[in-house]
Amino acid sequence: MPDTEYTNIWMRPERPARGPRPAYSRAQITEAAIRIADAEGVEAATMRRIAAEIGAGAMSLYRYVPSRDDLTELMADHLMGEIGLEDVPTGDWRADLRLYADQMRAMWLRHPWIATVNRSLPGYGPHQLRLIEQVMGVLDALVPIDENLALMAILNGYVEGAARDEVAAAEEIRRSGLSEEAWEARNYPYLQRILESGRYPIFTKIAMDARQPRLSRDDQFRHGLDRVLDCIETALPQPAED
Amino acid sequence: MPDTEYTNIWMRPERPARGPRPAYSRAQITEAAIRIADAEGVEAATMRRIAAEIGAGAMSLYRYVPSRDDLTELMADHLMGEIGLEDVPTGDWRADLRLYADQMRAMWLRHPWIATVNRSLPGYGPHQLRLIEQVMGVLDALVPIDENLALMAILNGYVEGAARDEVAAAEEIRRSGLSEEAWEARNYPYLQRILESGRYPIFTKIAMDARQPRLSRDDQFRHGLDRVLDCIETALPQPAED
DNA sequence: CTCCACTGGGTATGATGTACGCAGAAAGCG
DNA sequence: CGCTTTCTGCGTACATCATACCCAGTGGAG
Numbered sequence: 001m002p003d004t005e006y007t008n009i010w011m012r013p014e015r016p017a018r019g020p021r022p023a024y025s026r027a028q029i030t031e032a033a034i035r036i037a038d039a040e041g042v043e044a045a046t047m048r049r050i051a052a053e054i055g056a057g058a059m060s061l062y063r064y065v066p067s068r069d070d071l072t073e074l075m076a077d078h079l080m081g082e083i084g085l086e087d088v089p090t091g092d093w094r095a096d097l098r099l100y101a102d103q104m105r106a107m108w109l110r111h112p113w114i115a116t117v118n119r120s121l122p123g124y125g126p127h128q129l130r131l132i133e134q135v136m137g138v139l140d141a142l143v144p145i146d147e148n149l150a151l152m153a154i155l156n157g158y159v160e161g162a163a164r165d166e167v168a169a170a171e172e173i174r175r176s177g178l179s180e181e182a183w184e185a186r187n188y189p190y191l192q193r194i195l196e197s198g199r200y201p202i203f204t205k206i207a208m209d210a211r212q213p214r215l216s217r218d219d220q221f222r223h224g225l226d227r228v229l230d231c232i233e234t235a236l237p238q239p240a241e242d
Numbered sequence: 243m244p245d246t247e248y249t250n251i252w253m254r255p256e257r258p259a260r261g262p263r264p265a266y267s268r269a270q271i272t273e274a275a276i277r278i279a280d281a282e283g284v285e286a287a288t289m290r291r292i293a294a295e296i297g298a299g300a301m302s303l304y305r306y307v308p309s310r311d312d313l314t315e316l317m318a319d320h321l322m323g324e325i326g327l328e329d330v331p332t333g334d335w336r337a338d339l340r341l342y343a344d345q346m347r348a349m350w351l352r353h354p355w356i357a358t359v360n361r362s363l364p365g366y367g368p369h370q371l372r373l374i375e376q377v378m379g380v381l382d383a384l385v386p387i388d389e390n391l392a393l394m395a396i397l398n399g400y401v402e403g404a405a406r407d408e409v410a411a412a413e414e415i416r417r418s419g420l421s422e423e424a425w426e427a428r429n430y431p432y433l434q435r436i437l438e439s440g441r442y443p444i445f446t447k448i449a450m451d452a453r454q455p456r457l458s459r460d461d462q463f464r465h466g467l468d469r470v471l472d473c474i475e476t477a478l479p480q481p482a483e484d
Numbered sequence: 485c486t487c488c489a490c491t492g493g494g495t496a497t498g499a500t501g502t503a504c505g506c507a508g509a510a511a512g513c514g
Numbered sequence: 515c516g517c518t519t520t521c522t523g524c525g526t527a528c529a530t531c532a533t534a535c536c537c538a539g540t541g542g543a544g
Contacts, residue, residue: 007428007429007432008429010432129442140447145444146452146454149448149454150454150465154469154473156403157396157401158395158396162395194366199371200374205387210388212391212392224395224396227393227396231469231472
């Protein structure tokens with residue numbers, strides 16, 4: 001029973017020394033699972049379906065991955081690998097953090113199902129670790145480590161929150177099987193009821209007066225991000241003089 | 243087939259006019275489900291278990307709630323009702339937003355399973371709507387509605403992100419069935435391997451040098467929150483003079 | 485008083501993650 | 515080179531889940 005000792009998917013060696021060559025690999029399985037989740041929704045990425053995708057039997061996957069939860073962990077970490085910050089830090093911290101934020105959001109939109117994967121914190125897979133190094137490396141020379149942590153909490157909170165909202169709406173629409181317009185038309189009566197009740201003046205103000213909801217998603221994100229970066233700037237010691 | 247017309251759990255009337263008195267109610271079912279999820283984890287709150295909790299047969303629940311997803315929506319909105327901001331705004335926006343943030347975080351910690359419920363955005367249940375009114379009412383008189391939206395995105399992002407991190411760790415420990423100390427001891431080898439690899443200097447700096455991870459969770463949250471509130475302050479027009 | 489739209493709930497179904505066991509393959513050892 | 519050991523892929527089996535369907539009984543509307 002060697003299983004008991006490994007607390008973590010990252011501690012478990014992929015291949016033992018003896019025996020026949022494995023026909024597949026963790027990476028292959030992980031990528032197949034991501035492909036299915038992207039194309040058909042995370043609920044379609046069942047163990048059987050993933051196995052079929054790579055031409056294996058259902059139970060074969062368990063030779064590579066101890067459980068579905070661990071596969072999920074592999075999937076989540078693989079996604080972090082899609083964030084490319086090779087040339088960071090460039091010296092322009094604002095551009096660096098914006099690049100990070102934009103890439104992160106784009107990744108969320110490519111893989112909306114990541115919102116349902118909440119085992120985020122204790123993962124610390126290799127790609128996530130690399131990303132921490134790169135992102136926190138941007139401000140590392142400018143502020144103490146505690147300050148850096150606090151600022152990154154704000155930035156990550158904003159990016160993830162914004163991405164989560166976008167993705168929640170998109171997933172709701174996808175799951176309904178309707179077009180975006182049809183979905184909005186279908187929900188219109190409820191919206192109307194809220195507005196007509198007169199009990200939600202601020203909600204009404206948002207729906208009627210705000211420019212924000214009428215901007216493109218990209219612009220909405222960018223506006224909020226600018227605010228966050230301004231906030232970070234005020235926390236930096238002696239910002240660059242003109 | 244009246245089912246087809248209701249797009250939303252909030253549009254569907256709880257009780258029809260005719261027929262015998264229902265023995266239970268949506269509120270009763272929702273509260274039972276929350277009680278189970280709190281005590282035994284969200285995975286224990288199955289339809290059968292919830293039905294058993296209130297002394298009903300499994301299928302009886304479907305007389306009150308069209309599907310498990312809708313029940314989840316009811317549960318999530320019920321939680322928003324736990325945030326009490328009756329006396330807000332008090333005139334001290336900073337105190338008001340801090341009260342909101344603290345209550346929100348406390349609610350997350352009471353009900354960690356909310357992290358797994360991601361159908362957040364298009365819900366707009368009654369409690370969520372009321373909360374939007376109260377929270378956004380704090381700054382409504384001070385800033386334009388678009389500004390208010392942007393600032394709330396930052397605040398909510400921080401609060402939710404911080405709560406999500408705390409909850410993810412707590413849930414991971416709970417699910418392992420170990421004590422916090424035993425869980426940490428179990429994970430120690432992996433942490434050690436990361437540090438010893440020498441490839442993650444900033445991660446190492448966080449683990450070794452930062453004060454932050456050694457503060458209480460409450461203090462960590464408060465520190466970050468102060469930063470966010472500072473950020474909001476700089477965005478307000480002519481902050482109150484001394 | 486009669487009718488029928490309701491009620492609670494038993495049974496059944498299809499899907500899921502995964503435990504178990506088996507036949508065959510290949511690496512280590514003599 | 516043959517034997518043993520340790521692996522491989524994978525078919526079968528099972529517990530558990532949400533939920534479709536059905537039925538007998540009930541109580542408000544006419």
